[in-house]
Amino acid sequence: MSAxxxxxxxxxxxxxxxxxxxxxxxxxxxxxxxALFYRQLHLVTARIHDTxxxxxxxxxxxxxxxxxxxxxxxxxxxxxxxxxxxxSKIKTGLxxxxxLKLPISPQxxxxxxxxxxxxxxxPDVYDEDALKRIHPSLSFLKEVDRRSGYRTRQMLVAPxxxxxxxxxxxxxxxxxxxxxxxxxxxxxxxxxxxxxATAIRQRxxxxxxxxxxxxxxxxxxxxDGLLTDEELGLCVxxxxxxxIPVEQLLFxxxxxxxxxxxxxxxxxxxxxxxxxNPGRIRIEALQGVLKREFVEEQGWIPLEESPEGxxxxxxxxxxxxxxxxxxQVFPRISKFAYRVTTRWDFDQTLAQLFGAAADTSTxxxxxxxxxxxxxDDGSGEDxxxxxxxxxxxxxxxxxxxxxxxxxxxxxxxxxxxxxGKFKTGIRFRIDGGLVPYVEVPAHFRQAMVTRxxxxxDLDISERRKPQDGKIKFKKYGPLDIELRVATIPSAxxxxxxxxxxxxxxxxxxxEKLGLTPHNKVRLEATVSKPYGLFYVCGPTGxxxxxxxxxxxxxxxxxxxxxxxxxxxxxITQKGLRQVQINKKAGIDFALIMRAFxxxxxxxxxxxxxxxxxxxSMGVEASLTGHLVFSTLHTNSAPESITRLMDMGMDPFxxxxxxxxxxxxxxAKRLCDCKQxxxxxxxxxxxxxxxxxxxxxxxxxxxxxxxxxxxKMVDQWMQTYGENGQIRLYRAxxxxxxxxTGYKGRVGLHELLVADDGIKKLIQERARVAxxxxxxxxxxxxTLKMDxxxxxxxxxxxxxxVRQVCIK
Numbered sequence: 001m002s003a004x005x006x007x008x009x010x011x012x013x014x015x016x017x018x019x020x021x022x023x024x025x026x027x028x029x030x031x032x033x034x035a036l037f038y039r040q041l042h043l044v045t046a047r048i049h050d051t052x053x054x055x056x057x058x059x060x061x062x063x064x065x066x067x068x069x070x071x072x073x074x075x076x077x078x079x080x081x082x083x084x085x086x087x088s089k090i091k092t093g094l095x096x097x098x099x100l101k102l103p104i105s106p107q108x109x110x111x112x113x114x115x116x117x118x119x120x121x122x123p124d125v126y127d128e129d130a131l132k133r134i135h136p137s138l139s140f141l142k143e144v145d146r147r148s149g150y151r152t153r154q155m156l157v158a159p160x161x162x163x164x165x166x167x168x169x170x171x172x173x174x175x176x177x178x179x180x181x182x183x184x185x186x187x188x189x190x191x192x193x194x195x196x197a198t199a200i201r202q203r204x205x206x207x208x209x210x211x212x213x214x215x216x217x218x219x220x221x222x223x224d225g226l227l228t229d230e231e232l233g234l235c236v237x238x239x240x241x242x243x244i245p246v247e248q249l250l251f252x253x254x255x256x257x258x259x260x261x262x263x264x265x266x267x268x269x270x271x272x273x274x275x276x277n278p279g280r281i282r283i284e285a286l287q288g289v290l291k292r293e294f295v296e297e298q299g300w301i302p303l304e305e306s307p308e309g310x311x312x313x314x315x316x317x318x319x320x321x322x323x324x325x326x327x328q329v330f331p332r333i334s335k336f337a338y339r340v341t342t343r344w345d346f347d348q349t350l351a352q353l354f355g356a357a358a359d360t361s362t363x364x365x366x367x368x369x370x371x372x373x374x375x376d377d378g379s380g381e382d383x384x385x386x387x388x389x390x391x392x393x394x395x396x397x398x399x400x401x402x403x404x405x406x407x408x409x410x411x412x413x414x415x416x417x418x419x420g421k422f423k424t425g426i427r428f429r430i431d432g433g434l435v436p437y438v439e440v441p442a443h444f445r446q447a448m449v450t451r452x453x454x455x456x457d458l459d460i461s462e463r464r465k466p467q468d469g470k471i472k473f474k475k476y477g478p479l480d481i482e483l484r485v486a487t488i489p490s491a492x493x494x495x496x497x498x499x500x501x502x503x504x505x506x507x508x509x510x511e512k513l514g515l516t517p518h519n520k521v522r523l524e525a526t527v528s529k530p531y532g533l534f535y536v537c538g539p540t541g542x543x544x545x546x547x548x549x550x551x552x553x554x555x556x557x558x559x560x561x562x563x564x565x566x567x568x569x570x571i572t573q574k575g576l577r578q579v580q581i582n583k584k585a586g587i588d589f590a591l592i593m594r595a596f597x598x599x600x601x602x603x604x605x606x607x608x609x610x611x612x613x614x615x616s617m618g619v620e621a622s623l624t625g626h627l628v629f630s631t632l633h634t635n636s637a638p639e640s641i642t643r644l645m646d647m648g649m650d651p652f653x654x655x656x657x658x659x660x661x662x663x664x665x666x667a668k669r670l671c672d673c674k675q676x677x678x679x680x681x682x683x684x685x686x687x688x689x690x691x692x693x694x695x696x697x698x699x700x701x702x703x704x705x706x707x708x709x710x711k712m713v714d715q716w717m718q719t720y721g722e723n724g725q726i727r728l729y730r731a732x733x734x735x736x737x738x739x740t741g742y743k744g745r746v747g748l749h750e751l752l753v754a755d756d757g758i759k760k761l762i763q764e765r766a767r768v769a770x771x772x773x774x775x776x777x778x779x780x781x782t783l784k785m786d787x788x789x790x791x792x793x794x795x796x797x798x799x800x801v802r803q804v805c806i807k
Contacts, residue, residue: 509553
């Protein structure tokens, strides 16, 4: 090997500085320094010969080589299998975000050393003119410096040659004296490369002559004294024969802890080890965009944003970085910090953030595995029931019911026992309808109810009175959800249990709430007022809370203070101060409302207005400059006004405070398997007549019914028509929707805006019919009208709209 650039003057290493400080003659100092250098070089080369593979060289000799050459760091490249590129095997000093793979060509410095089989000694890698003099294509890859903030200056690069056969490249970076590497260092690198080539050849020959254990990523366990080389080789062989992961065998048979395996992986990959963190919480913006199956298959999990970039937990960082899938999934993120982890840590984190894997055992399998027992007549001892409730198979069964309900997107779980020998039925409420799930033998009845009571800390001996509580399922299973539980004694000495699944989530943006453009414009204008009272009304489970949180998300800005009182807090969002109602502690809506008024609010949201006191305080708060939102259990927007008046509200104050009322229902949404068709003229005429039923009594329709009807159909044609035709849709049924034709639900909305005419009618205590007529004339679309527009949008059909709309 020969240097392409002339060797620079020898720099002053710490050893040289020491000899100069001893006031020795210059010739003696030089001879002594060289002797010391070559003695250290001999020790380094001897250690290289004692090592088994390139990875072991990295662990044991790289720091010695850096010290010998007074270098800051080094990189060792090995030639890949097809001999077209060199790949970094050793990196000291800095952990780059990925391994470097360089073609054997003049484009890079290390690649040129491999291509030309000559050494390079570069005083400044940023000197492009000097690089071009060596080869016109030669340049320094500045990407690593830019990404890491490290500044490469001097570089000494040499090929590892065995005759003309290339094994790799040794790249030494930055002289600690900040001077070009000297002739002595150039000789030292040449000797190290020669020794490396010899060692690699000898190891290859030894491998050919006598079969040896292949190097593995668990060699760090041997280096740390946790296993012998023979034990690790046997473990790898046993894992292969049993067709199980090596980690699993290390964990079970050799009692090696995940943290110890993680330390070995960290050494092998040159990356920090990321253990399982029980306190980690799911971040929807990161994990919510990925499916569990995809994450499990790919072997990486995004954890959280950090100063280094987005933390990525990987089982095999090299494979993950090589696939380049992560930057494609998160294109807006520029920096990624990869972390290696064990299979155990990965599986625990996966279950924590994405839920349990699909259980291969069916609910029938679990029932079959549960031990039979005597028929439960409700007279069992509490201690016996508690023991039965703790049975492992019963615990698995109850968890399975809850997990299945969550994955099937059920809102409620109904457990309905029958007396005597009859079975207990379990049903799920999915998309508003009850669906049978499974029937449980009678002898499990009371033990199952007792298990649920234990989970929500209720009195297991009390079976005559209704009880209610909550289950924080994270304590018992892999899902981070809460369940609101109600137990109700029913005929025959049994107890029904109904559980509402409160899946914590983020608010839906207002534009994705399913509002028609007409209602969206009117709603945004109404809730953007600086103060006033706004209600969302509808029966239980109609999505009132979801809509309110979407409105709050629309209004949530850094300069706005928003307080909410909810029972329970289901949806959370940054910027809101949310209070949980606790009746047992005496914290109810009225008490919290009084507290809110002393807490400098801009916007107040009260979960329910059930009594006169809460409504009165809402009116008072809105009249004193606050924007107040709440919900009501009423059928329509105009009826809500009379309901509030019946609570004893002063009509003048209430009329001044009211901004608007949004009534809401949820109708079943058509599945993607729906079929479109063009209705016949008679069907369209009847459809239009049904839509206009509420408009007939308005002035315009009374005077010219035919003209208004034609104008309405023309407007539909313009808004919803295709090629001059209005299309309707019918349910079909497929495997995705379980042959029902419907999947999911869509909101129907009726928005009453309290304009001057409505306020005047409120002050006059007008009847519902008058309020209704004035609202429709003022632009309100009834629930049925809104539903029929969504029929033309292809979201639902007339049968579903009629089911949820009374009129």
